[in-house]
Amino acid sequence: MLDFFKKKLRKEARVAVCSDDNTISIARVRREKDLPPSLDVCEVQEIQNIAIRDAEIARLTKIYDLDQYTCLSSLEIGDYNLLLVEAPDVQPEELRAAVRWRVKDLIDFHIDDAVVDVFEAPSYKAAGNNKMMYAVVARSARVKQLIEQLNAAGLNLETIDIPELALRNVAAMLPEDVGGVALIYVGQHQGLITITKQSQLYLSRTINTGTTSLPESVLSVMDDESCQRWLDNIIIEVQRSLDFYESHFSQPQVSSLVMTPVGKEIPGITEYLSEQLQLPARILDVNELIDVDEPISSLEQSRSLLAIGTALRQEAVTL
Numbered sequence: 001m002l003d004f005f006k007k008k009l010r011k012e013a014r015v016a017v018c019s020d021d022n023t024i025s026i027a028r029v030r031r032e033k034d035l036p037p038s039l040d041v042c043e044v045q046e047i048q049n050i051a052i053r054d055a056e057i058a059r060l061t062k063i064y065d066l067d068q069y070t071c072l073s074s075l076e077i078g079d080y081n082l083l084l085v086e087a088p089d090v091q092p093e094e095l096r097a098a099v100r101w102r103v104k105d106l107i108d109f110h111i112d113d114a115v116v117d118v119f120e121a122p123s124y125k126a127a128g129n130n131k132m133m134y135a136v137v138a139r140s141a142r143v144k145q146l147i148e149q150l151n152a153a154g155l156n157l158e159t160i161d162i163p164e165l166a167l168r169n170v171a172a173m174l175p176e177d178v179g180g181v182a183l184i185y186v187g188q189h190q191g192l193i194t195i196t197k198q199s200q201l202y203l204s205r206t207i208n209t210g211t212t213s214l215p216e217s218v219l220s221v222m223d224d225e226s227c228q229r230w231l232d233n234i235i236i237e238v239q240r241s242l243d244f245y246e247s248h249f250s251q252p253q254v255s256s257l258v259m260t261p262v263g264k265e266i267p268g269i270t271e272y273l274s275e276q277l278q279l280p281a282r283i284l285d286v287n288e289l290i291d292v293d294e295p296i297s298s299l300e301q302s303r304s305l306l307a308i309g310t311a312l313r314q315e316a317v318t319l
Contacts, residue, residue, distance in 0.1 A: 009070050009156055015041070016072045016311035017057060017150060021050050022188065025307035026060055028069065029290070037312060038291035044303040058153040071155040073146060074310045075162055077190045080138035081107055082164060082204060084121055087131040099135050107137050115143045119165075122202050125250050134201075136162055159313065164194055164204040166309030171258070172199040173289045173312070179255030180245075182238060182279075185305065186262050188212050193238055195245045195254060202249055205241045209233055211262050211302070221268035231269070235276050242277070257281040263302035 013030040028041035041064050047053050061067055083106055088098035099118050104111035114137050121132040143160060150157045163185070171183045171194060180197035184207075191207035209230060218227045238257070245251055257279045259269070273281040286308060287295050296304070 010068045011070075013040070013069050014072060014311050014313070015064075015066045015069045015155075016074070016307045017061075017066070017153075017155060018074050018307045018310060019047075019053060019057065019149075020076050022047060023303055024053065024056055024060065025304045026064065026066070027304060027307040027311040028064065028066070029308070029311040036289075036291055039286075039296075039308065039311075040293055042292070042296055042300065042304050042308065044300060054149055054152060057149065057155075061153045061155055067154040067156065069156070070158045071150060072159045072161060072310050072313055073150060073157065074166055074306055075138060075142070075146070075160060077163055077187065077192060077206065079142050080136055080162060082162065083135045083137065084124070084203075085133055085135050087118075087133040099133070103135050103137055109139060113140050114138065115140050122197075122200055122249055125248050161310050161313060163192055163306050163309075164201060165313070166306045167192060167194045167204075168196050168199070168201045168309075169312035169314075170284070170286075170289070170305065170309045171196040174258060174284075176254075176256035176258065180251060180253075182242060182254050182257045183284075184234060184238065184257070184259040186211055186234070186260065186302075187306075191234070193234075193241045195241055197251070197254075202245055202251070203241060205237050207234055207237055211264075214262065214264070214266075218264070218266045221266060221272045227266065228272070231272060232276075235273065238277060254279065258284050260284045260305055261298040261301040263299040265298075 013028050015028045018025045024045040026041060026043040030038045030040055045056055047056055083103055085102050090098045096116055100111055100116045117136050118133045121134050124132040147157060167183055167185055171177050171181055174181055177196055183194045185192045187210050189210040189212060191210060193205045195202045213230055215226050218224050221227050257273055257277060261283060270281040270283060286301050
């Protein structure tokens with residue numbers, strides 16, 4: 001979304017570095033013509049003290065020679081607003097300024113303290129013939145902090161994305177994406193539901209629960225009421241998203257539901273989701289989508305998926 005300087009770097013791969021208060025996730029994705037992407041670096045570093053996070057990013061950059069490649073990153077869930085707005089009828093060079101004016105009353109901080117970028121949204125029933133856009137609005141201070149953090153580590157930051165687009169990049173590789181797919185991502189404290197079709201993001205919804213709310217161990221979803229309650233909260237948000245997708249975007253029902261790994265085995269989870277939502281459901285396995293040197297465990301996938309999705313970005317810079 002937010003694009004910076006460019007210089008000559010190795011072009012056969014891109015790296016993504018994403019971090020929060022507890023972890024640093026790194027992914028390096030290589031692409032060759034007519035071949036599936038390959039993941040040759042996937043590292044998740046736990047950090048006990050946030051004060052050493054910047055030093056750890058610099059250390060990992062040196063270990064994996066990440067400074068030789070274009071770097072991408074992603075904001076954390078909750079660090080930005082994603083707003084569906086009517087596209088202003090202005091020249092491309094005036095677009096950002098016009099969108100800033102439109103969103104200034106839709107955010108809870110002053111627009112002068114905001115960074116704004118946009119990307120296209122699908123046709124929207126309520127908009128009639130008017131074109132719609134998604135506006136990403138983040139606090140300038142948070143974006144600046146991330147830029148300074150990665151630049152100080154020696155990384156060549158090109159783009160800061162958002163988790164919705166990282167998940168869109170993953171969903172676009174799924175066979176179910178052709179007919180539309182709902183993807184459920186659950187992080188430690190929050191999650192996202194995205195609905196994509198043919199590589200286009202239609203909508204997203206935040207899930208206000210995470211894996212930390214799950215029981216330590218689950219023998220079966222059907223025998224664990226606390227796990228059922230946890231899932232039921234997610235299912236309600238999925239159903240609302242599906243209803244909105246069908247009614248506001250005039251789309252047929254999605255073809256499938258895919259849940260990203262949550263880092264632990266939950267027997268019966270796909271059967272429960274499928275029964276409640278009346279859709280085929282399965283758990284995502286990144287090992288089936290991209291070439292990997294060594295299989296990535298479910299726990300590693302749950303912690304590194306946003307970095308992998310960010311590194312899969314292919315869009316050319318248009319804004």
